[in-house]
Amino acid sequence: MAPKRLLQGIALSIFLLFFSLSTALAQNKTITGKVTDSKDSAPLVGATIQVKGSRSGTTTGTSGDFTITVPASAKILAVSAVGYENQDVPIDSDNLSVLLVASTSNLDEVVVVGYGTARKKDLTGAVTKVSAKEFNTGVVSNPLQQIQGKVAGLVIVQPGGDPNADLTVRLRGATSLTGQPPLVVIDGIALDDFNQAINTLNPTDVESYDILRDASAAAIYGSRGANGVIIITTKKGKSGRTQVDYAGSIGISNISRKLDMLSADDWRKAIPNEWRDYLALDLANNPNPDSLAQANLTALDKGVNVDWVDEITRPAVFTSHSIAIGGGTGNFNYRASVGYVDQQGVVVNSGKKMTTARFTANQKGLDNRLNVQYNLNASTTKRDFLPDQRNTSQGVTDGGSAVFNLAYNYLPVYPVKNANGSYFQIIDQDLENPLARLKDVYSKRQDNFYQGSVKVDYEFFSGFKLGTFGAMSRYNDVFDYFEPKIPEKNNSPAAVKANANKAIFNGDIHANYRKEFGAHSINVTGVYEYNKFVNDGFVAGARGYIVPELLNNNLGANSDIRSNDIGSYKGEVKLVSFLGRVEYNFDDRFLVTANFRRDGSSKFGANHRWGDFPSISAAWTMSNEGFMKDIPWLNFLKLRASYGLTGNQDNIGSYAYQLLYGTQGLYYDNGNLLQSYGVSQENNPDLKWEVRKSMNFGIDFTLLNNRLSGTLDVFSDKTQDMLFTYDLPQPPFLTNRVTANAATATNKGVELSLNGTIIRNNNFSWNALFNVGTLRNRITNLNGNFKGTELVISRRLYGYADGRGLSNAYISVLQPGYTAGAFWLWEFAGLDATGKQLFNDYDENGKVVGTTRDPKDDDRVFIDPTPKFTWGFTNNFTYKDFDLSFAIRGVQGQKVFSNTILNLATITRLAGNNILKEGLTNGITEQPQPSTYWLKNASYMRMDNATLGYNFKMNSKVVQYLRVFFAANNLFVVTPYKGIDPEIKVDGDRRYIDRNYYPKTRSFTFGINMSL
Structure with missing residues (x-):
């Protein structure tokens, strides 16, 4: 009798176990979704998704996607990512779209400081970071135009519109009598010629800029950091599925401003009235200077109206x-x-x-x-x-x-x-x-x-x-x-x-x-x-x-x-x-x-x-x-x-x-x-x-x-x-x-x-x-x-x-x-x-x-x-x-x-x-x-x-x-x-x-x- 009761007890236990599991599964639900940047909808990799009040959770993949199983009673998902504000998302759908807003404090943001990194809140020197989502866009002929006007104390001057011209870059002013640009460090490599180094970069490859502004931050580069340091980090691959990114643009440029020169008609009106008074005319041998002026005017005037700045320029x-x-x-x-x-x-x-x-x-x-x-x-x-x-x-x-x-x-x-x-x-x-x-x-x-x-x-x-x-x-x-x-x-x-x-x-x-x-x-x-x-x-x-x-x-x-x-x-x-x-x-x-x-x-x-x-x-x-x-x-x-x-x-x-x-x-x-x-x-x-x-x-x-x-x-x-x-x-x-x-x-x-x-x-x-x-x-x-x-x-x-x-x-x-x-x-x-x-x-x-x-x-x-x-x-x-x-x-x-x-x-x-x-x-x-x-x-x-x-x-x-x-x-x-x-x-x-x-x-x- 005892063995029979033992078998009954085991059967009852198995039944109760399956019942409880099926009940639990019936009380859980699966949520999918995608986490993106609120500014440009770029997928956020590695964002954390948790049921609010729970320690269990998951992270997003390379496309910003996630899948998480939550209790049926769960109402809120807590979503977080480094550099973004935490967000509580109501579970009102089985497929969620989450937009995270970039944090204004970014205290946990990782900053490159030379031979290492540090959290922004742990910095003791003057360091500024500019990330890709903050870059200037459009016609960018030089990568540093991406951060022009973004950093206090960093003056980036583009003299004229020549696509071949170098920028003038000064960080906290010129230290020498002739003026020197900051040291540029690209992916850990410090290069001696600032403009030459910058001009090797495609702007679309840049992930972020870290600007070391004071001597404490720049001192790790010693003699080469006297004019400040700009550390450029390029984009790197991330673990996960293979991802193909394409960026393309087409644009057109025109002169934004011209000097107010005399047109042909302006010149013709000015010459008879002004020329004889200001040119070295031989008045003694030419008693009629107006006639001489008109004769010379005729020799010069070829009867056309040409704007020479327009002739040498184009869209x-x-x-x-x-x-x-x-x-x-x-x-x-x-x-x-x-x-x-x-x-x-x-x-x-x-x-x-x-x-x-x-x-x-x-x-x-x-x-x-x-x-x-x-x-x-x-x-x-x-x-x-x-x-x-x-x-x-x-x-x-x-x-x-x-x-x-x-x-x-x-x-x-x-x-x-x-x-x-x-x-x-x-x-x-x-x-x-x-x-x-x-x-x-x-x-x-x-x-x-x-x-x-x-x-x-x-x-x-x-x-x-x-x-x-x-x-x-x-x-x-x-x-x-x-x-x-x-x-x-x-x-x-x-x-x-x-x-x-x-x-x-x-x-x-x-x-x-x-x-x-x-x-x-x-x-x-x-x-x-x-x-x-x-x-x-x-x-x-x-x-x-x-x-x-x-x-x-x-x-x-x-x-x-x-x-x-x-x-x-x-x-x-x-x-x-x-x-x-x-x-x-x-x-x-x-x-x-x-x-x-x-x-x-x-x-x-x-x-x-x-x-x-x-x-x-x-x-x-x-x-x-x-x-x-x-x-x-x-x-x-x-x-x-x-x-x-x-x-x-x-x-x-x-x-x-x-x-x-x-x-x-x-x-x-x-x-x-x-x-x-x-x-x-x-x-x-x-x-x-x-x-x-x-x-x-x-x-x-x-x-x-x-x-x-x-x-x-x-x-x-x-x-x-x-x-x-x-x-x-x-x-x-x-x-x-x-x-x-x-x-x-x-x-x-x-x-x-x-x-x-x-x-x-x-x-x-x-x-x-x-x-x-x-x-x-x-x-x-x-x-x-x-x-x-x-x-x-x-x-x-x-x-x-x-x-x-x-x-x-x-x-x-x-x-x-x-x-x-x-x-x-x-x-x-x-x-x-x-x-x-x-x-x-x-x-x-x-x-x-x-x-x-x-x-x-x-x-x-x-x-x-x-x-x-x-x-x-x-x-x-x-x-x-x-x-x-x-x-x-x-x-x-x-x-x-x-x-x-x-x-x-x-x-x-x-x-x-x-x-x-x-x-x-x-x-x-x-x-x-x-x-x-x-x-x-x-x-x-x-x-x-x-x-x-x-x-x-x-x-x-x-x-x-x-x-x-x-x-x-x-x-x-x-x-x-x-x-x-x-x-x-x-x-x-x-x-x-x-x-x-x-x-x-x-x-x-x-x-x-x-x-x-």
């Missing part, structure tokens, strides 16, 4: 295509991409075509203790330069200034072509058919770039990793130039070919130890670095070619070659470094970071080859203190302070400390012309590092339930032992120039960034970002000592105005007490009764005692052209599946010297040259002189970018994500400045001087983003 088409494939497993992921950009310039025969390829992979092994990263990159850029361009910098004699000068001066009554189809030509000072020059001159360059890197890390025991990294980068630039014979010019056909090579090796051995014990945590990093840079190249040219069809492909077929037509060079720089960093965290309240780096550079003499660059920073997270917990409107508050030293060596050559010999010209000896040699550079064994000492105080805060966040930084930097070229007396020295350390300067400023979610609900959101920065730069000393000789510079002539009648017309200087490149000008005091210029006359006490037509240097005044502040304002809106964003940026208090207008707004150039309409009304009857009259207020507000997008809801098993957008760039600019554009170069020796820039463009773009 420029932009196309961009990028395709990427990525995926992987738990131990291996990869991403491969190829891209193509074709960007015409608005000026005829200018533009660039860029092809890029990039492959990244990450392999884990040995129980995840071994991690190997691979990177392979390549790019080829074919550039169509303007006739006088040799490189990508835009200055006075390059960047197309000559062709615009020709277009402005050539008369609108001249035809483009003769009746036989040849170009109409009048050759004279500032006169030549600009379209013919653009069409006839062959000026091209091809930039080739190849790079490979491997990083290997192994975790020997918990918390301790040891690794090594190696990278090889190679640049090859080939320049081709040919100018044919122009009969009216009587020139000799000229050809040039140049080849420039650069090989860079970066290697390091790095170790990291991380340990937590109780409320304490410590993170120690140590690195040995070795960097080698080798440059070499050649240039060859000649004249007298009789077969123009060969261009520059047969240099030997010349009839005129000279000694300076052939040149070659080779240089090498080595940089060896030891560095360490210690990060200490106590209870998430007190944070301390200490860095020390020792750099040795071959650029300096043996006496001072090594430099030591320490830094320390600390932070106090006040919001984690008990006495702050009951403040309902305060979510996060952290105080920061830092002090550190960084060095600079970038603005000197490879052998600046050595005694060098060079060619000194030809001499005659026994019937032969021989080359002479002599000392070309004085040796300086005491040449040493330029050092920047930086102090920073900052506040990070998040308020109102994370609806408003921001940072405020105040900094004070002092740069000493600045590297500069000084004049030497002869004798006793063998040459008159030397590179030495002498000057000092200061940079001080305030930076504020705010990020707020103004509206946020299920259908609509509005997020706004605002930043503003001020900067004050002052030279405090220019004097020094070299081998017992005082290097005394009370004032150094710097920038100059150029044009007809102007020779050595220096208008800016290096002067203690003023910013580098401060203007030094005569003060315009009006015109006399005959239209002659008057200037204020100062006495020895600096008081105005009258006016003069013959001013002296003592009558000049100093004027700071730098802005009082710069700012940026970005707004992002979403409504259901639509998104709209626009970015405005501005500069306040900037002054620009209008060199172009000075040359064109003068009636003295009539009738053989065209002029601005202003030249008929300003009353000046003589050659204009550089003065404060031409120094103009160039403050501006620019609508930089606006984008409207639509995100399709995809139910397809093939297409996972689809977005289309329409973008506009440079929609408008509000400015009192009358030149082409107020945004011009702010570096070099002609900063804030406007001289015939490539015109700014306005562009409109249609694009598509798709994931399969």
Whole structure:
């Protein structure tokens, strides 16, 4: 009986078990869904989905999809993702669509800080991160345009609209007298040439930018971080199904603004009334000057009406295509991409075509203790330069200034072509058919770039990793130039070919130890670095070619070659470094970071080859203190302070400390012309590092339930032992120039960034970002000592105005007490009764005692052209599946010297040259002189970018994500400045001087983003 009851009991238990399981299953339900970014509907990978109040849950896959089984009684899913606001989602359907809004605080966002990462809330230095979802879109010829106006203290200037032109980039101002850009680090590889490195990137491959703004953050890069650091992280593959991404766009650009030149009809009306009064007519021998003027007018006027700026420009088409494939497993992921950009310039025969390829992979092994990263990159850029361009910098004699000068001066009554189809030509000072020059001159360059890197890390025991990294980068630039014979010019056909090579090796051995014990945590990093840079190249040219069809492909077929037509060079720089960093965290309240780096550079003499660059920073997270917990409107508050030293060596050559010999010209000896040699550079064994000492105080805060966040930084930097070229007396020295350390300067400023979610609900959101920065730069000393000789510079002539009648017309200087490149000008005091210029006359006490037509240097005044502040304002809106964003940026208090207008707004150039309409009304009857009259207020507000997008809801098993957008760039600019554009170069020796820039463009773009 007992066995029978036992069997009955077992049967009953099994029945009850199945009953309970079936009941439980009946009470559960399966929910599917997709999590996407509310701004652009991009799928979010790795988002966490949990039943609210429960610890069980799941994460989203590569397409943002999820599946979760929940109790039938569950009402709410809690959805979260790093960098996004947490969201409670009602379970009102078996298939949910979840839109997460980017967090305004992003305190858990991971920031790249050099040889490691850190959570944003753990930072002790001034670091700003800009992610892909915040980038500017549209026609982006340079990746850094994606973050233009996004970061306080980071000034990115695009002088003109030339797609081949470099950007001017300054972070917290220029540290050296000539100005240097920040160090750029791409996927851990620090490259020495900022613009060259940036130009190898396809903008669609960039994932994020991390900007290290203060010395504490940048000190890990030592001497190379003196001007700040921009760390660029490219997109990587993610584990999961293979995903194919496509991004394509097409756009068109036009000139956004033109100078108000005389039209042909304006010119015809002006000449009879004005020409005889201002041209050197021989009135004694020609008693009827009106008849003479009319005769000359008839000879000049060809009966046409030509706008020469319109003739040399065109609507420029932009196309961009990028395709990427990525995926992987738990131990291996990869991403491969190829891209193509074709960007015409608005000026005829200018533009660039860029092809890029990039492959990244990450392999884990040995129980995840071994991690190997691979990177392979390549790019080829074919550039169509303007006739006088040799490189990508835009200055006075390059960047197309000559062709615009020709277009402005050539008369609108001249035809483009003769009746036989040849170009109409009048050759004279500032006169030549600009379209013919653009069409006839062959000026091209091809930039080739190849790079490979491997990083290997192994975790020997918990918390301790040891690794090594190696990278090889190679640049090859080939320049081709040919100018044919122009009969009216009587020139000799000229050809040039140049080849420039650069090989860079970066290697390091790095170790990291991380340990937590109780409320304490410590993170120690140590690195040995070795960097080698080798440059070499050649240039060859000649004249007298009789077969123009060969261009520059047969240099030997010349009839005129000279000694300076052939040149070659080779240089090498080595940089060896030891560095360490210690990060200490106590209870998430007190944070301390200490860095020390020792750099040795071959650029300096043996006496001072090594430099030591320490830094320390600390932070106090006040919001984690008990006495702050009951403040309902305060979510996060952290105080920061830092002090550190960084060095600079970038603005000197490879052998600046050595005694060098060079060619000194030809001499005659026994019937032969021989080359002479002599000392070309004085040796300086005491040449040493330029050092920047930086102090920073900052506040990070998040308020109102994370609806408003921001940072405020105040900094004070002092740069000493600045590297500069000084004049030497002869004798006793063998040459008159030397590179030495002498000057000092200061940079001080305030930076504020705010990020707020103004509206946020299920259908609509509005997020706004605002930043503003001020900067004050002052030279405090220019004097020094070299081998017992005082290097005394009370004032150094710097920038100059150029044009007809102007020779050595220096208008800016290096002067203690003023910013580098401060203007030094005569003060315009009006015109006399005959239209002659008057200037204020100062006495020895600096008081105005009258006016003069013959001013002296003592009558000049100093004027700071730098802005009082710069700012940026970005707004992002979403409504259901639509998104709209626009970015405005501005500069306040900037002054620009209008060199172009000075040359064109003068009636003295009539009738053989065209002029601005202003030249008929300003009353000046003589050659204009550089003065404060031409120094103009160039403050501006620019609508930089606006984008409207639509995100399709995809139910397809093939297409996972689809977005289309329409973008506009440079929609408008509000400015009192009358030149082409107020945004011009702010570096070099002609900063804030406007001289015939490539015109700014306005562009409109249609694009598509798709994931399969």
